[in-house]
Amino acid sequence: MKFRRALFRKKPYDKDDEAFVSAVREMTEYHIKHNKKYAKLLSDADFSPDTLKCAEDLKKLPFIPTLVFKRNELFTIDKRKIPVKVTSSGTGGSAGVIGFELSGLFCAFKMVLKIFSFRNLFSPRLTNYVVFGYKPDKNNKTAVSKTAFGTTLFAPALHRTYALTRKDGKYEVDLDAVCRAIEKYAKQKHPVRFMGFPSYTYFTMKLLEEKKTDAKLPKGSKIILAGGWKQYYKEQVDKKEFYDTAKRVLGMDDENVIEFYGAVEHPVSYCDCKNHNLHVPAYSRVIIRDVTTLEPLPYGQIGLVELITPMIKATPITAVMPDDLGVLYPGETCGCGINTPYLKIIGRVGLKDVKTCAAGASQLLGDVKL
Numbered sequence: 001m002k003f004r005r006a007l008f009r010k011k012p013y014d015k016d017d018e019a020f021v022s023a024v025r026e027m028t029e030y031h032i033k034h035n036k037k038y039a040k041l042l043s044d045a046d047f048s049p050d051t052l053k054c055a056e057d058l059k060k061l062p063f064i065p066t067l068v069f070k071r072n073e074l075f076t077i078d079k080r081k082i083p084v085k086v087t088s089s090g091t092g093g094s095a096g097v098i099g100f101e102l103s104g105l106f107c108a109f110k111m112v113l114k115i116f117s118f119r120n121l122f123s124p125r126l127t128n129y130v131v132f133g134y135k136p137d138k139n140n141k142t143a144v145s146k147t148a149f150g151t152t153l154f155a156p157a158l159h160r161t162y163a164l165t166r167k168d169g170k171y172e173v174d175l176d177a178v179c180r181a182i183e184k185y186a187k188q189k190h191p192v193r194f195m196g197f198p199s200y201t202y203f204t205m206k207l208l209e210e211k212k213t214d215a216k217l218p219k220g221s222k223i224i225l226a227g228g229w230k231q232y233y234k235e236q237v238d239k240k241e242f243y244d245t246a247k248r249v250l251g252m253d254d255e256n257v258i259e260f261y262g263a264v265e266h267p268v269s270y271c272d273c274k275n276h277n278l279h280v281p282a283y284s285r286v287i288i289r290d291v292t293t294l295e296p297l298p299y300g301q302i303g304l305v306e307l308i309t310p311m312i313k314a315t316p317i318t319a320v321m322p323d324d325l326g327v328l329y330p331g332e333t334c335g336c337g338i339n340t341p342y343l344k345i346i347g348r349v350g351l352k353d354v355k356t357c358a359a360g361a362s363q364l365l366g367d368v369k370l
Contacts, residue, residue: 001026001103004310008107010282012114013338017055020285020310025052027310027318028061035076038316059287059296063306063319066265069096077101077314087142088264098264099314107311108267111283115269116154119258123155125220128185130178132196132204133227134171135162144227144264151195151224158190163200175204182208182215191220198225198259199232202242205249216251223252226260233347239276261345263322266307270343277334277342284309286343288328289321302327302346323348 003023010016028049032039042048045062052061066088068074075082082099100108116122133148152160161181164171182204185192194201201223208215223246229236237245243254254276261270261278268284280286287306288297297303305326308319325346331339 001030001313004107007310008110008283012111012118012281013279013340014282015340016282020282021052021055021058023310024058024061024308024318025049027313028052030313031076031316031318035074035316037072037074038076055285058285058308058319061308061319063308063321064316065321066096066263066323069098069265069315069317069320073097074316075099075314076316082314086146086264096265098267098312098317100267100312101314104312104314107283111281111311112269115271115281119271121154121222121224121258123191123220125155126158126190127152127155128158128188128190128192129160130163130182130185130192130194130204131160132163132178132194132198132200135165137166139166147226148196151226152193155191155193159185163196163204173200175200175207178204179208179211179213179215182217183213186215186217189218191222192217193221194223195226196224197227197230198242199229199235201225202235202237202245205245209245209249215249221250221252221256223250223257224260225258226262228261228345261343263307263320265317265320265322266309267311267317268307268309273334273336273338273342275334275336277329277336278344279331279334279336279338279340279342280328281340283311286326286328286341288326291325291349299328299330299341304349305343305345325349 003026007019007023032042032049042062047060047062051057077099083102084100084105085097088096129152131148131152134145136145136149161178163175163178164173243257246252246257255274259272259276262268268281270278270281272278285308288301288303289295289306290297290303302325304321305324306319306321310318325348327344327346328341331341334342
């Protein structure tokens with residue numbers, strides 16, 4: 001996997017199409033050789049890795065809707081030899097399992113170090129954490145819970161307070177308890193970091209405001225958002241409203257509000273820039289496809305989001321279509337200095353019925369079964 005190693009040695013936004021295409025071709029050949037189901041999928045699509053000669057050819061690589069992983073176990077490496085398996089959050093009633101081999105985990109680790117360093121998220125200062133997500137539990141194997149806990153390691157944790165804790169076998173939200181913890185942390189000198197779902201973060205800020213709680217956070221505090229609004233999409237507010245609330249309630253400037261985007265089936269971190277746009281890192285590419293024809297769309301047009309990365313050998317997630325609608329813009333139009341394209345997530349396919357985009361994509365492709 002020399003091309004993959006070379007790709008993940010690059011700086012976070014050092015775009016190199018030749019290196020990326022070589023790594024994708026290398027990974028595709030590996031999955032074809034070691035995964036009969038994946039080989040059949042590509043054969044049925046009349047696709048050969050030799051087709052991948054330049055960045056324009058990436059749109060020819062068959063993608064897999066994430067719904068497929070929720071309905072099938074699709075491992076390239078023997079399941080018994082995969083050291084780490086994580087599940088998706090199961091939005092819509094089903095959850096997929098994605099396996100990570102050690103070399104893929106090492107690539108992910110290098111990526112995280114570089115992107116988090118780029119946004120100055122590592123600190124030696126003792127920090128109080130408020131995690132707007134699941135408290136770790138031996139029965140919870142979801143990626144979102146592991147990621148949330150992992151993020152509390154980037155600055156040494158003094159205390160951790162979780163919004164979702166398990167009671168009587170199920171998770172319950174207790175925002176009143178979170179408010180009490182924030183009030184306590186606000187009186188201390190240690191910085192505070194919020195981490196997790198933007199919905200619960202916003203609801204808590206509004207609750208603090210209603211209670212007229214003095215919740216101005218110490219200097220060095222940050223709000224780190226990830227996971228999307230999920231079932232609360234109807235309550236979703238625009239970024240300006242969110243930032244204004246954070247400033248008003250917590251005393252936080254928007255430069256200390258940092259947003260991430262990603263998926264279990266696409267373990268690449270998309271971190272917003274100083275202008276709060278999600279630039280595509282060197283380790284991935286994004287294609288926007290027409291919801292009817294699945295043809296690639298130009299910049300500025302809304303469609304189904306396809307995500308590409310050659311990170312993982314254990315599971316064939318090289319090209320996947322998650323549950324999102326989005327639009328891609330040229331990086332130069334952002335003005336932050338990063339020149340890779342940036343992605344805006346608009347919503348989900350089938351919002352009326354709260355369907356996942358994976359389900360919508362599956363319907364467009366036919367009911368995919370491997």
